[in-house]
Amino acid sequence: MKPVIIIQGPTAVGKSSLALSLAEKLNLDIISADSRQIYKYMDLGTAKPEADELARVKHHLIDIIRPDEKYNAGAFAQDASRLVDDTDLKFPIICGGTGFYISSFLEGLCVIPEIAVEVRNKVMSDYDKLGSILMYDKLSEIDPIVAKRISDNDKQRICRGLEVFFGTGKKLSDFWEEQGILTPRKVLNIVVVDDREDIYHRINTRYEIMVKNGLLDETRKLLEMGYKENDPGMTAVGYKELLENLLHKRPLSECINLAKQHSRNYAKRQLTWYRKCKLDLVFYRKSIKYKDIDYYIEKFINENN
């Protein structure tokens, strides 16, 4: 199993440029772990690397699907594992803000067959008809282990628990049990953080720049291509708010403020997530010394070569 360098951190903290400079210097590839950069045609708002950056360093798992296609943590774990284990990439850097994707890759996800759309739709429409409490009670009968771990108001997870049972005939908690233990990977897990207010400030100014660079046009173009408001990719922060302007005439300034706010909310959730992650190195943005990073990374590479 190949060693992997991981760089994660909240949105707008500067992890991409860090990964880029490291990859360039050490001649490594980058695997993006970003649930929105996977989408084609969504460039500005997802802070995707620029064309020249993509040319300088080989990036993977960027622009792999259309905005109306679904993707998920399981697919990422699979795609990333394939790239790391079945190709001749050496010491890839996995860089991105989608913590769940990275943990799925590192720790694995239980193997659950695809749930038929009819089953999923039935569960969803039942939920809308019967309400959360009845559906939660139903889940409690079927799979108390899962039910106990979630709120009786958590539509996504209640429906997930039910659809797995109705779609496979097996309880979700049984799948959890069966989850095989992965051979642990050799990883150097790095997170970049910063003061809350500085992250928030950078988010705000970055979004202003995105809009100035034509994010509204990019969003409009997605609509012209035929993508719909609730297509998977279109729900991305920074886009969904502009769609409010384009489709529902909400004042632009209001939409811009909301987009910034939702990005800040997201950054906060990311920071909470990292607190419980097993990390090897935590770099504070303001005091990142590239010499230090080089030292740790070269040490890691030498130890694992």
Add this chain to the structure above:
RNA sequence: GGCGGGAUAGCUCAGUUGGUAGAGCAGAGGCCUGAAAAGCCUUGUGUCCCCAGUUCAAGUCUGGGUCUUGCCA
């Protein structure tokens, strides 16, 4: 100038027949097993604009004032 709305938590606003207040959002903390830029949980003492009056008791009624906003001139 005339007539009418408003004035309550950082913001937008609820407050029923008078009993010293409560939602959403924000903020903060947390959760997270295929939607994860998603979803969910916890967390609300604030001169209820000011002054006077009625009342055992006023955000709630009466009078006066201040600010604000709409319509008519």
